[in-house]
Amino acid sequence: MDSIAIELRGIDKSFGPVHANKNINLKVRKGTIHGVIGENGAGKSTLMSILYGFYQADSGEIHVDGKHISIRDPNAAIAAGIGMVHQHFMLVENFTVLENVMLGAEENQILNKGIAKARVELKRLEREYALEVNPDAVIEELPVGLQQRVEILKALYRRADILILDEPTGVLTPAEADHLFRVLEQLKSQGKTIILITHKLREIMAITDEVSVMRRGEMVATRTTAETSVEELAELMVGRRVLLRVEKGEAKPGDVRLSVDGLTVKDSRGVTMVDNVSFNLRAGEIVGIAGVAGNGQSELLEAISGIRRAVSGNVSLNGKAIDVTGHVDPKALRDRGLAHVPEDRHHVGLVLKFEECENAILGYHHDKRYLNGVFLNVDAIRRDAEQRIAEYDIRPPNARLKTANFSGGNQQKIVLAREMERGPDVLIIGQPTRGVDVGAIEFIHKRIIEMRDQGKAVLLVSVELDEIRALSDRILVMFAGRVVGERDPDATEGELGLLMAGVEGRKEAAE
Amino acid sequence: MSNPYAKLPAWVEYGLVPLINLAVAFLVAGLVVLLVGENPFEAAYHLINGAFGRGEYIGFTLYYATTFIFTGLAVAVAFHAGLFNIGGEGQAYVGGIGVALACLWLDQTMPWFVVFPLAIIGSAAFGAAWAFLPGWLQAKRGSHIVITTIMFNFIASSLMVYLLTRVLKPLGSMSPQTRTFAEGGQLPKLDWLLAIFGLDIGTAPFNVSFLLALVAALGVWLLIWRTKLGYEMRTMGHSPSAARYAGMSESRITVITMMISGALAGMMALNPIMGEQGRMQLDFVQGAGFVGIAVALMGRSHPAGIIPAAVLFGVLYQGGAEISFEMPSISRDMIVIIQGLVILFAGALENMFRPAITRLFSTSSRRAAVVAQTKGA
Ligand SMILES: Nc1ncnc2c1ncn2[C@@H]1O[C@H](COP(=O)(O)OP(=O)(O)OP(=O)(O)O)[C@@H](O)[C@H]1O
Ligand SMILES: [Mg+2]
Numbered sequence: 001m002d003s004i005a006i007e008l009r010g011i012d013k014s015f016g017p018v019h020a021n022k023n024i025n026l027k028v029r030k031g032t033i034h035g036v037i038g039e040n041g042a043g044k045s046t047l048m049s050i051l052y053g054f055y056q057a058d059s060g061e062i063h064v065d066g067k068h069i070s071i072r073d074p075n076a077a078i079a080a081g082i083g084m085v086h087q088h089f090m091l092v093e094n095f096t097v098l099e100n101v102m103l104g105a106e107e108n109q110i111l112n113k114g115i116a117k118a119r120v121e122l123k124r125l126e127r128e129y130a131l132e133v134n135p136d137a138v139i140e141e142l143p144v145g146l147q148q149r150v151e152i153l154k155a156l157y158r159r160a161d162i163l164i165l166d167e168p169t170g171v172l173t174p175a176e177a178d179h180l181f182r183v184l185e186q187l188k189s190q191g192k193t194i195i196l197i198t199h200k201l202r203e204i205m206a207i208t209d210e211v212s213v214m215r216r217g218e219m220v221a222t223r224t225t226a227e228t229s230v231e232e233l234a235e236l237m238v239g240r241r242v243l244l245r246v247e248k249g250e251a252k253p254g255d256v257r258l259s260v261d262g263l264t265v266k267d268s269r270g271v272t273m274v275d276n277v278s279f280n281l282r283a284g285e286i287v288g289i290a291g292v293a294g295n296g297q298s299e300l301l302e303a304i305s306g307i308r309r310a311v312s313g314n315v316s317l318n319g320k321a322i323d324v325t326g327h328v329d330p331k332a333l334r335d336r337g338l339a340h341v342p343e344d345r346h347h348v349g350l351v352l353k354f355e356e357c358e359n360a361i362l363g364y365h366h367d368k369r370y371l372n373g374v375f376l377n378v379d380a381i382r383r384d385a386e387q388r389i390a391e392y393d394i395r396p397p398n399a400r401l402k403t404a405n406f407s408g409g410n411q412q413k414i415v416l417a418r419e420m421e422r423g424p425d426v427l428i429i430g431q432p433t434r435g436v437d438v439g440a441i442e443f444i445h446k447r448i449i450e451m452r453d454q455g456k457a458v459l460l461v462s463v464e465l466d467e468i469r470a471l472s473d474r475i476l477v478m479f480a481g482r483v484v485g486e487r488d489p490d491a492t493e494g495e496l497g498l499l500m501a502g503v504e505g506r507k508e509a510a511e
Numbered sequence: 512m513s514n515p516y517a518k519l520p521a522w523v524e525y526g527l528v529p530l531i532n533l534a535v536a537f538l539v540a541g542l543v544v545l546l547v548g549e550n551p552f553e554a555a556y557h558l559i560n561g562a563f564g565r566g567e568y569i570g571f572t573l574y575y576a577t578t579f580i581f582t583g584l585a586v587a588v589a590f591h592a593g594l595f596n597i598g599g600e601g602q603a604y605v606g607g608i609g610v611a612l613a614c615l616w617l618d619q620t621m622p623w624f625v626v627f628p629l630a631i632i633g634s635a636a637f638g639a640a641w642a643f644l645p646g647w648l649q650a651k652r653g654s655h656i657v658i659t660t661i662m663f664n665f666i667a668s669s670l671m672v673y674l675l676t677r678v679l680k681p682l683g684s685m686s687p688q689t690r691t692f693a694e695g696g697q698l699p700k701l702d703w704l705l706a707i708f709g710l711d712i713g714t715a716p717f718n719v720s721f722l723l724a725l726v727a728a729l730g731v732w733l734l735i736w737r738t739k740l741g742y743e744m745r746t747m748g749h750s751p752s753a754a755r756y757a758g759m760s761e762s763r764i765t766v767i768t769m770m771i772s773g774a775l776a777g778m779m780a781l782n783p784i785m786g787e788q789g790r791m792q793l794d795f796v797q798g799a800g801f802v803g804i805a806v807a808l809m810g811r812s813h814p815a816g817i818i819p820a821a822v823l824f825g826v827l828y829q830g831g832a833e834i835s836f837e838m839p840s841i842s843r844d845m846i847v848i849i850q851g852l853v854i855l856f857a858g859a860l861e862n863m864f865r866p867a868i869t870r871l872f873s874t875s876s877r878r879a880a881v882v883a884q885t886k887g888a
């Protein structure tokens with residue numbers, strides 16, 4: 001008979017007026033991978049934070065291995081064999097891998113002995129779970145995929161039997177995600193229990209044994225993965241049928257809105273990130289830029305939107321040049337009809353400590369409708385923010401709530417609403433649906449296509465190949481800073497995949 | 512999850528938590544008093560009595576508070592833009608030149624209410640100018656403001672010694688100070704304000720610059736939360752990368768913020784120069800610029816917090832003087848220790864008791880919720 005690793009009974013949690021978890025019951029079988037899905041703000045992260053001792057439930061019980069225990073803080077969770085990999089990593093950036101793994105589990109005041117022991121233990125874990133990483137590498141120099149591996153090692157080092165992963169694949173490339181899943185399978189075969197939160201239903205179908213669905217703070221269903229389908233799960237999550245692929249008509253490209261010619265961008269270390277990139281973007285079309293993360297897409301967007309200075313090249317907006325190699329004022333670009341949804345919403349697109357309505361005007365705070373002379377017109381700002389909240393179904397519908405207290409997907413909607421609702425001529429979007437639930441993805445995709453049909457030009461960067469193929473009218477593939485090919489949206493996944501890996505591209509460039 | 516502490520009701524957040532911090536600070540201070548063999552209750556009595564015991568004492572307390580409101584606001588404004596202005600001391604000192612010039616020029620021919628506005632402008636202008644340079648150096652050359660403002664404190668101090676011994680000193684006088692101003696260069700006291708409460712101001716120098724300080728506090732609130740500039744300052748303070756994305760000019764905001772901060776620090780000079788001594792003396796700032804840092808920290812950089820924090824430090828100054836007068840074995844240095852403890856618990860260790868309080872309140876609110884539920888059913 002299967003035993004139960006974790007049982008939650010009647011967990012309830014409110015943040016002021018927001019009822020984030022309502023009487024949640026959940027059983028997770030030992031030695032399985034258990035998926036948890038749900039809309040943005042459904043309360044998944046909150047529930048896991050309660051299990052990990054970050055928050056205290058207002059009421060309810062936690063049973064681990066059949067024993068009722070109280071988890072007052074993360075130390076208690078670790079003692080109970082629970083480890084967690086957070087949506088946003090919690091590593092010390094300028095420490096080495098080894099130091100991070102040891103942090104808080106040093107055992108001894110004198111570090112030397114502990115370090116030697118930790119090194120041995122880390123080696124053993126690496127071998128056992130195929131989690132290679134150089135113990136002396138400094139965290140900030142590692143790619144995200146490896147940083148995540150360190151988080152997992154950290155949990156295993158503390159002898160976790162139960163591992164919680166909150167949206168682990170949001171930041172990973174497809175190859176990294178594949179590797180992660182192999183690691184999870186391996187852990188499972190060793191008898192570990194895994195709880196996996198994700199918005200990607202494909203991942204749920206591929207790897208979990210069971211899946212639980214949350215909606216608006218409630219646990220609405222638990223299914224055996226083999227007996228359910230993507231369609232059923234989507235419907236359970238949102239409470240209605242969801243179009244997993246948006247419908248769109250033929251594009252009717254018009255005049256060139258944005259033209260990029262020979263653009264080259266270097267990063268702060270002088271490494272060429274964007275290498276002689278040229279393309280045109282026309283009114284009424286969506287151009288998608290596909291590529292594995294880190295191949296220059298971010299720098300390309302930053303250079304066009306005036307945040308990063310380019311080394312050489314010409315860019316023009318509506319036929320007029322932008323001084324990309326000199327000083328660009330992002331405000332002037334906005335006035336000229338360029339809107340930008342940045343990839344990094346936490347550091348660039350939003351000020352997390354601001355109230356929602358304050359973020360709703362970020363970059364547009366010069367707009368006359370929000371000002372009375374030098375003063376802010378607070379009434380107008382709040383009124384507009386409330387209207388956006390209603391249109392974009394941002395939850396909770398409170399324009400005065402601190403932005404950090406919105407769930408990830410709702411934060412994304414705040415940025416999108418701000419940038420889309422002003423009817424720009426050119427919209428450049430980085431990772432529009434990172435960490436966003438299926439219902440919201442449908443909504444965002446529809447909006448993007450609506451923008452196109454209104455004759456706007458859209459430049460879309462995404463590491464989700466599905467998204468690129470669903471939305472784009474033309475696809476450019478970037479590899480190592482260069483555009484290595486252009487394809488139609490009906491190109492096969494395999495073909496694009498090869499280009500993204502730089503295989504086909506080299507041939508093409510040589511010809 | 513950026514905020515590990517759950518939200519507390521406002522009265523707990525802004526009332527109870529600072530109060531507990533303060534109580535602990537005084538508890539530890541009491542232990543220190545005990546350590547030197549004195550009675551802490553007697554010391555506490557002298558502190559309270561010395562600050563509030565008579566109309567005159569209250570006048571002194573509020574006189575000091577006025578000074579600290581200005582310097583506290585100065586530090587807070589810079590904080591909001593993510594800048595740490597340690598130069599309030601020097602800016603206030605140089606601000607004194609503006610006050611002195613206005614008074615020396617017009618005190619014999621004009622009434623105070625004509626001289627006062629000019630002195631306000633002068634003090635603000637000189638303070639702003641003194642803060643402009645560090646701001647500009649950071650914006651254009653990347654020299655860190657913490658370092659440059661400290662250096663400018665020293666430069667200000669030497670500059671003022673020069674001015675007060677060579678330039679502004681009346682001929683034939685032996686002391687490094689300006690001549691005493693005529694009536695037009697002296698601010699009226701707020702005796703009528705204390706009289707409303709039936710108090711007698713006595714010799715206390717509590718004067719109209721207190722009202723100016725309150726206006727300045729309101730102005731800072733408007734600036735930070737209700738103007739476009741304040742919005743830009745806060746954006747930069749929280750996230751420079753978001754400010755860049757939004758098209759805000761970092762160097763412009765840095766320079767303007769520092770000038771506003773310097774202007775506020777400079778206006779502090781009005782209080783001792785026009786309000787108390789009726790002349791500009793050497794070292795009239797007396798560390799108020801540094802106390803402003805503690806006041807801003809304790810007041811959470813919010814004017815509504817800065818005013819009570821400034822009054823608290825006024826109490827410590829005035830009541831502290833009284834303690835060392837009544838209890839000779841407690842020296843002035845002891846008072847500084849007590850002030851240090853207040854800064855430590857109210858500023859640096861601000862979050863020490865928060866987890867416990869949060870836990871307490873989440874349990875009690877849970878109980879309240881249960882009660883509400885049973886009532887509903
Ligand atoms: N510290 C907090 N203070 C106030 N409200 C909060 C806090 N943390 C979460 N919330 C609210 O609780 C609800 C649940 O949030 P949670 O982060 O658990 O959602 P989620 O299911 O993880 O969403 P996502 O998929 O977008 O990450 C949201 O409405 C959110 O705004
Ligand atoms: Mg979440």
